[in-house]
Amino acid sequence: MREKAIYVLGILGTALLVLNFYRIFLVIPIDALQGAIYRIIFIHVPAAITADAFYAVAVIASIAFLIRKNFAWDSLAVSAVEVGTMFTLVNLATGSIWGRVEWGIWWAWDARMTSQLMLFLLYLGYLLLRPAVTEPTQRATMSAILAIFAFADIPIVTMAIRLHNVRTQHPGPVLETGGLAPVYWPPFLTGIAVFLLLGSAMVLVRLHQESSRREIDSLRREIHAI
Amino acid sequence: MNGLAAAFAIARKDLRTEWRTKESLNASVSFAIVILVLFSFAFDLDREERLAISGGLLWLVYAFAGALIVNRSFARELPNDCLDILIASPAPPWAVFIGKAAACFFLLLLVELISLPVFGLFYNIRWIGSFFSLLLVIALATWGITVVGTAFSAVTVNVRLRELMLPVLLYPLLIPLLIGAMELTTGLLNGNAVLSDIRLLIVFDVVYTSLAIMLIEFILVI
Numbered sequence: 001m002r003e004k005a006i007y008v009l010g011i012l013g014t015a016l017l018v019l020n021f022y023r024i025f026l027v028i029p030i031d032a033l034q035g036a037i038y039r040i041i042f043i044h045v046p047a048a049i050t051a052d053a054f055y056a057v058a059v060i061a062s063i064a065f066l067i068r069k070n071f072a073w074d075s076l077a078v079s080a081v082e083v084g085t086m087f088t089l090v091n092l093a094t095g096s097i098w099g100r101v102e103w104g105i106w107w108a109w110d111a112r113m114t115s116q117l118m119l120f121l122l123y124l125g126y127l128l129l130r131p132a133v134t135e136p137t138q139r140a141t142m143s144a145i146l147a148i149f150a151f152a153d154i155p156i157v158t159m160a161i162r163l164h165n166v167r168t169q170h171p172g173p174v175l176e177t178g179g180l181a182p183v184y185w186p187p188f189l190t191g192i193a194v195f196l197l198l199g200s201a202m203v204l205v206r207l208h209q210e211s212s213r214r215e216i217d218s219l220r221r222e223i224h225a226i
Numbered sequence: 227m228n229g230l231a232a233a234f235a236i237a238r239k240d241l242r243t244e245w246r247t248k249e250s251l252n253a254s255v256s257f258a259i260v261i262l263v264l265f266s267f268a269f270d271l272d273r274e275e276r277l278a279i280s281g282g283l284l285w286l287v288y289a290f291a292g293a294l295i296v297n298r299s300f301a302r303e304l305p306n307d308c309l310d311i312l313i314a315s316p317a318p319p320w321a322v323f324i325g326k327a328a329a330c331f332f333l334l335l336l337v338e339l340i341s342l343p344v345f346g347l348f349y350n351i352r353w354i355g356s357f358f359s360l361l362l363v364i365a366l367a368t369w370g371i372t373v374v375g376t377a378f379s380a381v382t383v384n385v386r387l388r389e390l391m392l393p394v395l396l397y398p399l400l401i402p403l404l405i406g407a408m409e410l411t412t413g414l415l416n417g418n419a420v421l422s423d424i425r426l427l428i429v430f431d432v433v434y435t436s437l438a439i440m441l442i443e444f445i446l447v448i
Contacts, residue, residue, distance in 0.1 A: 066441075066444050118398060118401050118402075121398040122398045122399065124398075125394050125395045125398055128391070128394055129382075129385070129391060129394075129395060132385050132386050132387055132391055133384075133385055133386075134386075138384065141444055141445075141447075142381050142382075142385075144444075145377075145381055145441050145444060145445055146381070146395065148437065148441065149374070149377075149399060149434070149437065150398075150399065152433055152434070152437055153398075153399050153401075153402065156402040156403075156426070156429060156430055156433065157401065157402045159402065159426055159429065160401070160402030160403075160405040160406055160426055161402075161405065163405070163406065163409060163423055163426060
């Protein structure tokens with residue numbers, strides 16, 4: 001059942017990705033101000049939105065673990081954090097490439113860039129903590145607590161960075177203000193759908209690995225007991 | 227047992243043990259001074275530049291010293307299984323946490339108040355004029371550092387490489403707090419602070435104090 005779901009999500013995501021790339025590169029017109037590089041927005045912004053969605057899943061799974069003490073929730077949390085961190089990296093990398101072309105520099109300490117980088121570092125800490133703890137219950141509880149602390153930090157980081165640096169060269173918000181031209185909406189929304197589908201497939205693969213790992217762990221313990 | 231009385235007793239016990247040995251106090255004061263000296267070699271600055279980086283410099287030193295202080299908070303209870311006894315005691319978990327955090331707060335505050343004049347002296351920065359507003363910023367940010375730090379000191383107490391893991395987890399979380407404290411301190415030392423920015427420190431303190439109190443029960447039993 002799970003394997004089928006992985007295949008369905010993966011194939012659907014890849015097919016949509018190909019379709020979306022066709023639309024991004026060959027159908028929609030070049031931006032008057034930015035030239036061809038603006039097309040990166042259809043990767044850049046969906047990656048950030050997908051990452052946030054997976055972080056939200058991780059924090060919910062973490063709270064669920066603390067309440068239920070069921071290791072399936074811990075596996076979901078770590079899988080979601082891993083995939084979310086990867087999408088944050090995609091977001092940072094594509095943003096950096098765009099910055100090199102548009103601004104001439106790879107990195108500016110702009111509000112949104114900095115907050116994404118902080119997010120990346122926070123969850124990197126989460127992934128570093130896990131291998132340092134050997135006892136499974138301890139590891140799961142610690143990671144759950146860290147995931148909750150990290151998630152609470154996100155709005156405060158945004159608040160802090162706005163205070164630190166209001167000047168920015170980063171393009172202003174176009175989604176909330178309705179500034180995105182109608183022709184750009186389909187590839188943009190498809191971009192989000194693609195990443196959510198592929199990300200979910202990856203989370204399912206990771207869940208499978210985690211449950212095998214737990215099984216191996218318990219078998220090893222049994223052998224030690226004998 | 228009344229929770230607040232228990233918290234008070236634990237804070238008093240921690241401060242008394244620390245006062246008898248002064249191990250983390252001595253270590254972090256001398257560490258803070260070494261960092262201040264190192265920074266003066268790292269950057270060759272004129273007066274304006276010194277003023278411009280003053281807040282950032284001061285808070286980096288405080289953050290480093292803070293990690294040293296909170297690292298010992300729960301680790302101190304490991305020998306003789308004191309931690310287990312503390313958890314088994316009638317004191318509620320939040321009282322254990324608040325007591326320990328308060329003890330760290332006073333220790334770190336002491337370290338900061340000792341290194342502030344040294345900082346002023348080495349870098350030729352006048353801080354006495356804005357001392358009371360500076361004290362407010364220092365107190366709020368120090369509470370933020372100690373509340374998150376003590377929580378993570380409890381989380382990492384049984385982890386291998388504890389001394390390494392704590393800063394790796396702690397500093398990214400503290401970034402917004404440190405940004406706020408640095409901005410405010412630089413502003414105060416330059417005489418152009420926007421005191422309403424203090425909201426950020428208050429929000430951070432309130433959010434993390436309540437989160438830590440809510441989660442401490444899970445943290446202490448692991």
